[in-house]
Amino acid sequence: MVDLTLYHISPSRSLLALWMLEEVGAEYEVKVLSTERDEQREPAYLAVNPMGKVPALVHQGTVITEAAAICAYLADAFPEAGLAVPIGTPARGVYYKWLFFGPSCFEPAVIDRMLKREGGPRGALGWGDTDTTLAVLEAAVRDRPFLMGDRFTAPDVVIGGGLRWGMATGAVEKKPAFEAYVARCSERPALKRSEERDRAEAARAASA
Template sequence: MAANDIVLYHHPWSRSAGVRILLEALGVAYRIEHVDIQAGQQRDPAFLAVNPMGKLPALVHDGAVVTEQVAIFIHLADAFPAAALAPAIGDPLRGPYLRWMAFYGAAFEPAVVDRAKQRPPLDRSTSPYGDYESMIATLAAQLGRGDYILGDRLTAADILWGTGLRWTTGFGLVEATPVLRAYIDRVTAHPAFARAAELDAPLVPATAEE
């Protein structure tokens, strides 16, 4: 596959960081279009033509634009089945896999953001995640059932969750309980995390190291 068949619009300090890790885990060729979010390039007309939301990540695969972090994960893992990072349609784990992919975007992220911003709790009948405590307890219970979110099989869902939990616990937005810490350590031990970090190093602003 030629590198220009997959283009990732990317900055290491954005949600596209996890997509780069997934691409490394898939072992496919891709090209990076660096979007300097500190300089506001996500609002440049050239990028808004790709994603009018002005948000990363954005992916172009064989000319088709895919945005939204979870959608990109599902798309890429399905597009390259040889890597075995997604249960196929018909696999009994396909439903649970999609459940936890959707749970990340529909429940985890909104709950963490609302809590971090100290927003008043929503009525459970209108909240997409119920309440923070129920959300995190549901996640912890699932992670306590095995090494990975689907048990003993690492999938793209783990790269999504491992990246998100590493970031949110690192900034103190989510408590790094023993269950979460052990899960993060298992997932981020995958070689793709180290490869992506090495590739991202030249893109990290110098001020990040000062």
Template sequence: MSAEPVILFHAPQSRSSGTFSLLEELGAPYELKLLNLRAGENRKPEYLAINPMGKVPAIHHRGQLVTEQVAIYLYLADAFPEKGLAPAIGDVQRGPYLRWMVYYAACFEPGMVDRAMKRDAGALAMSPYGDFDVVLKTLEAQLAAGPYMLGERFSAADVLWGSALRFSMMFGIVPENPTFRAYVDRVTARPAFAKVDAHDAEASARFAAAAEA
């Protein structure tokens, strides 16, 4: 893979923090383009030209733009295979890996947003995720076998899920239980997360001070 750096459009303490952590786990060369959400920089024309949805993360690598969180994780883990954070095509764990990556986007994320907004999920036949309590029970059963999503093998899926569960439990959207708590603590204790947390805390404090000036 080219040594060309990955450009990450990143807002501190947002969904893009997980992508930042993944880049650290991969040891990939990267360049950060910080966006101040407090100042609405993600809604300004300069960024909307990159991602019309105004969302982070987004990455630019080898002349190509990639948006959508799960697509970015899949791309990066495959782009730097020497780190072993994605089972290769042909590996028996490739299917389960893809399952849990897409489960996040197809089931957990829409269910979490509905739960946070106190919205009815709708009829089972129409809901993209069915029943959010079942989504959580299915996830808990997988993680209980641990220690990671793919058993003994740490992967990009754990960076995604460790980040997501930490955030959702922090805000009380997902109920904390011993399985989720132990998993989040295990994943986020890794040095990559500590580095990103420190960076984001400093950047967020800087943005807050600028807003008060």
């Protein structure tokens, strides 16, 4: 019996969770929600995630939401995949920093720019300003293969996926450091499998 179920919409942030599930190599089920039918707002799904958003992952009856939290959870739940940093080491703090940097700094900063709503009081914004956020991230990926050095870890799913989206939509400038980092992430076999699974699940849902 499969004990991992991902509630998914394509395209959406749940693509990160799909990628992470492929990285850990666990068997899982995907339940695709239709935005055309507004299924993410129906009572059945709101009972899973009252926010009415994806992703939501159910593991042995426990619901985990928020893409970065799901990536962190899966990295710890499946340590054999080698996607986490050991608890009790200083590097674990840096690992947490990048996991949280994605949803708390990178994503809101970029969306602010996309929606042309930049300019609020810098001290009131958790990310400060978009230029600084992107500069910090650029410096982090310029001189190392991945965020934690030579080894790919869960934060690279969160940040790498975010940068792929940002550059694909034109919201993030295609700087050499970003392009090289995203190219390395894009070579992950698990990412390619997740894209294949996404297409297959979307086609299956459309024909249902």
